[in-house]
Amino acid sequence: MDMYLWTIEIMSSIIGINCQKMSPEQVLAFKEKQWKESVAVRLQKYENFANEHEWFLGYLTIVDFSIYELYRYMNMIFPGKMKEFQRLKKIHDMIEEIPQIKAYENSDRCIKEMDPSSLLAALNKSKE
Numbered sequence: 001m002d003m004y005l006w007t008i009e010i011m012s013s014i015i016g017i018n019c020q021k022m023s024p025e026q027v028l029a030f031k032e033k034q035w036k037e038s039v040a041v042r043l044q045k046y047e048n049f050a051n052e053h054e055w056f057l058g059y060l061t062i063v064d065f066s067i068y069e070l071y072r073y074m075n076m077i078f079p080g081k082m083k084e085f086q087r088l089k090k091i092h093d094m095i096e097e098i099p100q101i102k103a104y105e106n107s108d109r110c111i112k113e114m115d116p117s118s119l120l121a122a123l124n125k126s127k128e
Contacts, residue, residue, distance in 0.1 A: 039078065043082075046088060047086075051087050064091050064095055067088055067091045068091065068095035071085070076111075076113060
């Protein structure tokens with residue numbers, strides 16, 4: 001549960017700053033601070049734990065699907081930064097190979113970028 005709440009908190013803060021009138025430099029500085037002080041620290045804990053197993057808990061569970069989503073969203077918010085978390089990437093990649101997940105990734109329902117307008121469009125489309 002902690003992983004879900006933390007992910008929502010990070011995403012909300014990033015989306016919130018994108019909705020404010022901040023310069024691109026201010027947004028970048030805010031995101032860099034978030035990465036260093038919160039995101040990288042938390043992800044390293046998950047990475048360390050995951051290193052002991054093929055799947056996060058040693059067998060496929062809902063946690064692995066959460067890691068998949070967490071990796072996707074953090075990679076959208078912090079492009080290029082997730083490459084240091086190879087164990088989490090491996091879990092992401094294994095989930096991504098599931099045929100139903102692959103079909104979703106290739107659909108227009110899949111969120112492919114992290115900006116408020118694309119999120120709102122995806123939410124509105126899902127309500128149709």
